[in-house]
Structure formats: structure tokens, C-alpha cells
Amino acid sequence: MHNIGKKDFFIALGKVLLHALFSLFVILSSIWLCFALWIQQPGSVLTSQILIGLWISFACSILGIYFTQSVFSRGKDSIIYLIILALAMLWYFNIPAKQDRDWSPDVANILSYQRDGDLVTIDNIRNFEWYSQDRFQERWETRTYDLAQITGVNIITSYWMGPQIAHTLVSFDFADQKPLVFSIEIRKEKDEAFSAIGGFFRQFELSLIASDEKDIIYTRSNIRGEQVYFFPVAMSKPAMKALFLEYLSKSDELRAQPKWYNTLTSNCTTLIFDMVQAIDPNKLPKDYRLLASGYLPNYLYDLNVLNPVWNMQQWYQHAHVNPRTSNFNQLKDQSSAHYSALLREGLPRSTPPAKTSP
Numbered sequence: 001m002h003n004i005g006k007k008d009f010f011i012a013l014g015k016v017l018l019h020a021l022f023s024l025f026v027i028l029s030s031i032w033l034c035f036a037l038w039i040q041q042p043g044s045v046l047t048s049q050i051l052i053g054l055w056i057s058f059a060c061s062i063l064g065i066y067f068t069q070s071v072f073s074r075g076k077d078s079i080i081y082l083i084i085l086a087l088a089m090l091w092y093f094n095i096p097a098k099q100d101r102d103w104s105p106d107v108a109n110i111l112s113y114q115r116d117g118d119l120v121t122i123d124n125i126r127n128f129e130w131y132s133q134d135r136f137q138e139r140w141e142t143r144t145y146d147l148a149q150i151t152g153v154n155i156i157t158s159y160w161m162g163p164q165i166a167h168t169l170v171s172f173d174f175a176d177q178k179p180l181v182f183s184i185e186i187r188k189e190k191d192e193a194f195s196a197i198g199g200f201f202r203q204f205e206l207s208l209i210a211s212d213e214k215d216i217i218y219t220r221s222n223i224r225g226e227q228v229y230f231f232p233v234a235m236s237k238p239a240m241k242a243l244f245l246e247y248l249s250k251s252d253e254l255r256a257q258p259k260w261y262n263t264l265t266s267n268c269t270t271l272i273f274d275m276v277q278a279i280d281p282n283k284l285p286k287d288y289r290l291l292a293s294g295y296l297p298n299y300l301y302d303l304n305v306l307n308p309v310w311n312m313q314q315w316y317q318h319a320h321v322n323p324r325t326s327n328f329n330q331l332k333d334q335s336s337a338h339y340s341a342l343l344r345e346g347l348p349r350s351t352p353p354a355k356t357s358p
Contacts, residue, residue, distance in 0.1 A: 022078070023063055029085055030059040036092050039201040058084075097205045097258035107187045109140055111210045111251050118147040120248065125180070127212040127336070130219045141212075149175040150240045152232055152349060156181070156321075157296055158220040159227040161196070166294040167220070171213060171230075172244055179340050181216050182247045183209045186261045199263030206261045208251050213343060214336040221321050222328060228321040230343045231297055234305045307348040318346060 034052050041048040062077055099110075109124040121144045129137040152173035157166040171181045186194055187207035195203060209216065221228040235243070253259075287299055297319070301312045310318060324342045328334060 026059050026062055026081070030055060033085065033088050035197065036088070036201050039198050039203050040092070040095065042091070092202070095202055097202075097260050099205075099258050101187075101189050101205075102191075104188050104190050104192070105138055106136075107185065107207045107209065110255055111208065112255065113248055113251070115248070120145050120147060120244075122180075122210055125210045125212065126215055128215045128219070130215070130223045133219075133223055143177065143180070145172075145174060145177055145180065145244075147241045147244060149177065150237065150244065151175050153235050153240050153243065154179075154343075155231045155233050155296070155300060156217060157229050157231070157294070158217075159229075159294060160220075160224070162294070164292045164294045166296065167226075168293055168296060169216065170243070170247075171217075172240065178336060179213050181209075181211045181213055183211060183216055184250075185209055196263050199261055202260045204261045206254060206259045208247065208254055210247075210251075212336050214339040217321065217343065218325065218328070218339060221325055229297065229316060229319040230321050230347065231300065231306060231315070231319050232344070232347055232349050233300060234307070309348050 033055060037048045037052050037055075042051075058081070062081055106126065106128065109126075111122055111124045113120055113122045115121075121142060123140075123142045125141045125143055127139045127141050129139065131137075150172055154171040154173070156169040156171060158169070159166045167183075167185075169181050169183045171179050173179050185207045186199065186204035188194065188204055192204070198204065217228060217230075220226040297306070297315065298312055300306050301315065306315060321343060324345055325339065328339060328342070331338070
């Protein structure tokens with residue numbers, strides 16, 4: 001029986017591990033590139049299909065070789081693979097986000113504003129009247145808000161894909177004006193629909209919508225049938241004002257330079273976290289629930305920013321919007337003010353905890 005020395009054993013083991021790592025790299029990078037080609041469709045659908053077919057054939061050829069032969073026996077193929085992959089990545093990461101596409105009407109306009117001290121006048125506030133997902137009356141408004149009159153902040157979570165994933169919106173209450181909701185969303189074109197996979201591959205630009213509550217929450221709870229929850233959160237008045245201004249700052253960024261939406265790293269929840277971090281870097285600890293956005297309310301409860309009068313299970317029960325608004329289109333009063341009142345019905349206002357002396 002042939003005896004192998006320790007040195008030779010570790011060399012052989014290293015080659016096996018290198019085989020496995022390279023094979024895994026080829027598989028994962030090929031999956032990524034095929035999805036990128038399918039979503040982006042450079043040239044045409046047919047061109048994309050041809051490129052995908054050629055790439056799969058090339059990748060399979062390399063995998064077949066490296067499952068049976070020495071890792072260094074086809075070094076040229078490895079180099080060719082890496083060069084082509086590098087060129088593909090260079091193409092992909094230089095695809096520019098744009099402002100001038102044929103946008104869906106609900107994201108066609110970009111908010112703009114003028115500020116004079118605490119007075120902020122916002123243009124292109126969306127206040128559509130929704131009859132179905134495809135039927136609506138367009139209405140874009142201009143409103144003036146006094147930041148000294150902010151009285152509350154609310155986190156709204158809308159569940160559309162199971163309990164782990166929710167769209168997150170932030171609503172601001174004012175003593176002298178209707179509430180205003182900010183929502184970070186995809187900016188889809190007229191012929192597009194949301195795709196979580198497409199959101200990983202630069203299919204959608206990023207959009208910041210300022211909206212009336214009856215528009216942007218009603219369309220989720222009553223038109224789309226999503227399960228919506230409304231949570232008043234505890235924030236100091238300076239923090240509420242700073243968060244509002246962060247949204248305006250984000251609108252300036254997107255107006256100056258459009259950006260891509262990313263399902264995981266640049267979405268409705270992670271960007272809210274980034275804005276709060278910009279206000280106070282020590283305010284929010286990082287947590288997996290910032291990615292699994294459906295559990296964001298539990299995260300807020302653990303941070304003591306929800307009123308402790310209820311436990312989390314009771315909060316979900318009382319914060320559920322759908323039961324309170326299910327027959328809204330049959331009510332005599334279908335005003336925006338009445339809808340906002342129904343959202344808050346029976347919910348305790350959360351107040352910032354009193355500061356204690358060190």
C-alpha cells in the first residue's frame with residue numbers, strides 16, 4: 001500500500017479545496033451574471049438569451065474539467081473566465097440610473113421643496129384617488145408645513161410577501177396640517193411591475209414619494225389587499241424635525257443623482273435606518289430585523305419606542321389597519337382627514353422617555 005507523506009497530503013488537500021472553491025465561485029458568479037443578463041437584456045431579448053446560453057456552456061465546460069482534472073491544468077480557461085467576468089462586471093456596475101424614462105404615473109413626479117426657516121413648501125405631493133390598481137385619478141399637490149408644528153411620527157408596515165417582508169413608510173403628524181407620508185419605493189416604468197429579483201439587478205431606480213395618507217396607505221390596505229399596521233413611535237421633537245429634514249436631503253440627492261433600488265441593501269427600511277443614523281449614530285443598534293423588515297415593529301418594541309401599555313402581540317392586534325378601514329369606500333365621510341383619524345383610532349401616543357440624571 002502506498003504511503004503518502006504529510007506534506008504531500010496537505011498539498012493534495014489544498015488542491016481539492018481549491019477545486020471546490022473555484023467550482024463554487026464559477027457556479028455563483030455564473031448564476032449572478034445570467035440573472036444580470038436576463039434582467040438587463042443588453043441589445044435585445046434574443047441577444048441576452050444567446051449570451052446566457054454561451055456563458056452557461058462555457059461555465060459547464062470549466063466545471064466539467066475541474067471536477068476531474070488538476071486545478072492548474074486549464075489555467076488559460078481560468079484566466080479567460082476571469083477576464084470575461086471582470087468585463088461583465090465592469091459593464092454591469094456602470095449601467096447608469098436615469099431620470100428620463102417613461103415612468104408609471106404614480107412615480108412620474110419627483111418631489112421638490114422650498115424652505116424658509118421652519119416653513120417648508122413641498123411640491124408634487126401625491127394625493128391620488130384610487131379605484132383599483134389600474135384605475136385612479138391623478139392629483140399632485142403643493143402643501144406648506146411648519147416644522148415647529150410636528151407632533152408625532154408613525155411607522156407603517158405593509159405586508160405583501162409573508163411575515164418576514166414588509167414595505168415601510170414613515171408618517172409625520174402636524175398640529176396645523178394634514179399628516180404627510182414619506183415612502184422610499186421603486187421607480188417603475190409604465191410597462192414594469194415590482195420584482196424582488198429584479199430589485200437585486202438594477203431593474204428599478206430609487207424613488208422618494210411624499211404622499212397623503214389616504215393615497216399611499218389606502219392603496220395598500222384597501223386596493224392591493226396588503227396587511228397594514230400603524231405604529232406611533234416615541235421621538236423627541238428635535239429628532240422628528242431632523243428626520244423630516246433628512247427626507248428632504250434624500251430628495252435633493254435623488255434629484256441631483258438618480259440611484260438604483262436594491263432589494264437588500266438600498267430599500268425602504270435600510271434607508272430609514274441610514275437616515276436615523278445620520279441624525280444620531282448611536283441611536284439604533286444594527287439588527288437582522290432591519291433586513292427582515294417584517295419584524296421591524298418587534299425591533300422598535302425592543303428599543304422602547306412603542307408605548308409599553310401593550311405587549312407586542314397586543315400591539316399587532318390594535319395596530320392592524322385593515323379591520324378599521326375595510327368599509328371606508330362605503331362611509332359617508334371619505335375625506336383624507338377621516339381616513340387619518342381611523343388609522344389612529346384607539347392607538348396610544350408614544351412619548352419619548354424622560355431623561356434620567358447620570
